Structures are given as structure tokens and as C-alpha cells.
Amino acid sequence: MPVVIEADTGDAPVRAIFSTREGGVSTGGHASLNLGSASGDRPDAVRANREALARAAGFDPVRAVVLAQVHGAAVVTVGPDGGAGTFTGSLEGVAECDAAVTRSPGVALLAMGADCPVISMWSDDGAVVAAVHAGWRGIVEGVIAAGVEATGARPATLHAAVGPHVGPCCYPVDEGLRKVMARAHGADVVSGDAVDLGLACRRALEQEGLAPERIHVQDACTACAQARFFSYRRDGAATGRQAAVVWIEDGT
Ligand SMILES: [Zn+2]
Numbered sequence: 001m002p003v004v005i006e007a008d009t010g011d012a013p014v015r016a017i018f019s020t021r022e023g024g025v026s027t028g029g030h031a032s033l034n035l036g037s038a039s040g041d042r043p044d045a046v047r048a049n050r051e052a053l054a055r056a057a058g059f060d061p062v063r064a065v066v067l068a069q070v071h072g073a074a075v076v077t078v079g080p081d082g083g084a085g086t087f088t089g090s091l092e093g094v095a096e097c098d099a100a101v102t103r104s105p106g107v108a109l110l111a112m113g114a115d116c117p118v119i120s121m122w123s124d125d126g127a128v129v130a131a132v133h134a135g136w137r138g139i140v141e142g143v144i145a146a147g148v149e150a151t152g153a154r155p156a157t158l159h160a161a162v163g164p165h166v167g168p169c170c171y172p173v174d175e176g177l178r179k180v181m182a183r184a185h186g187a188d189v190v191s192g193d194a195v196d197l198g199l200a201c202r203r204a205l206e207q208e209g210l211a212p213e214r215i216h217v218q219d220a221c222t223a224c225a226q227a228r229f230f231s232y233r234r235d236g237a238a239t240g241r242q243a244a245v246v247w248i249e250d251g252t
Pocket of ligand 1: 166167168169170221222223224225
């Protein structure tokens with residue numbers, strides 16, 4: 001049974017969850033709830049994991065959408081057909097983008113990561129949701145601003161949940177990136193030789209007009225919590241992917 005972390009969406013008719021690595025069928029470095037198709041896992045295992053997650057969490061796997069992430073700032077808007085079977089069929093996702101937005105109830109959006117923050121956003125009224133993959137490159141290129149803008153909602157009406165990601169305890173980066181991050185998001189996103197990606201996401205969301213109390217950042221470090229999360233920094237390329245999943249509840 002897939003183990004997930006549920007974000008508090010209050011009264012909004014929206015669900016937002018974060019998957020963990022627990023409760024799937026993959027083995028080795030992909031053990032066990034790997035949702036990604038691009039890191040060498042067996043396609044039948046990825047398919048089984050995705051179907052199990054959809055069943056456990058209660059979203060429609062046929063219309064679910066995976067972003068084909070490229071560490072950029074492009075956003076796609078997804079219609080009522082969603083991924084049209086790609087989630088468990090071709091496993092190919094929808095388009096090369098790092099953020100997706102939908103206004104269609106029942107269409108689940110998945111952003112995947114193995115250290116990178118993945119972000120779910122939704123409006124008070126549940127009219128629109130967004131999923132964003134916000135690695136350092138995407139953050140620098142403005143993927144968070146692009147995602148907020150693509151919702152078409154007033155930023156003051158938006159909520160955001162930032163998923164488990166590599167913490168500053170495990171994320172030393174070169175001086176150039178530290179400078180870029182500090183300039184863009186404040187000196188305190190840098191501590192020692194490390195960058196706090198979760199705090200950088202929070203700052204970027206605040207800069208777009210989201211209220212601080214509407215932004216929730218998971219503080220678990222993917223690299224420290226080996227039993228719970230996949231981590232590229234810890235395990236290298238042949239590791240799995242966890243996801244942020246967000247969807248508007250289908251009232252029918
Ligand atoms: Zn850590």
C-alpha cells in the first residue's frame with residue numbers, strides 16, 4: 001500500500017499529496033514506490049506503482065498527467081482529457097515542461113523529484129490547481145513565477161504546499177549558485193556552503209504575492225531520510241522518483 005503525505009487543503013475541493021518511496025513493487029535502487037519512467041526501472045513495475053498510488057489516493061489514473069520535466073520554466077495547461085492514458089500507458093507524460101495547470105476536475109497533475117522540491121498550488125475556490133517541479137535550475141529560470149501566473153488566479157487567493165526535498169544539511173553547491181540564490185531570494189537561503197531550496201521556494205512564492213501563512217514547506221530532507229524518500233544526491237542516477245500530486249475533486 002503506497003505511503004503518502006496528505007497536505008491540508010482546508011475547505012477547498014482539492015486534494016494534494018506527496019508520495020514517499022514506501023509501498024510499491026520496484027526493487028534495488030528503485031525500491032519501492034518509484035513513479036518515474038526515465039531512470040532505468042522496469043516499465044511494468046512503474047505502471048503497477050502508479051496504478052497503486054492512484055487507487056490508494058483516489059485519483060483517476062487514466063486522466064492523470066506526468067510532466068516531462070526538463071529543468072526549465074515552461075508551463076502547460078491541461079484540459080479535461082488530462083494525460084489520456086499516458087500515466088499508466090506509454091508512461092511518457094504530457095509535454096516538456098516543469099509546471100502544469102488545470103481547471104478540469106478529476107485531472108491529477110504529478111510533478112516528480114528525487115531531491116528537487118515539487119510544489120502543489122490551488123486556489124481558495126478550487127477552480128484551478130498547479131504542479132511545479134522546482135529544482136535549482138527551474139527556480140533560477142522562474143518556473144515558480146510562471147506557474148503562479150499560469151493559474152490565472154489572484155496570487156492572494158492561492159495556497160502552496162512544497163514537498164519533501166533535499167535539505168541544506170545535504171545540499172552544498174558552488175559559490176556561483178549560492179550568490180545567484182542569495183541575490184534572488186535573500187541572504188538567508190544560503191547557510192555555509194549550502195542552499196536551502198525549500199526556503200528559496202517559499203521566497204519565490206511570496207515574491208509572486210502568496211501570503212506567507214498560505215505556504216507550507218515540508219521539512220523532511222530526502223537525502224537524510226533514506227527509508228522514506230528517493231535521493232539523487234545520496235544514491236545517484238539509478239534511484240526512483242517521488243511526486244507531488246494535486247487535483248480538483250470530481251464532484252460527479
Ligand atoms: Zn539532509
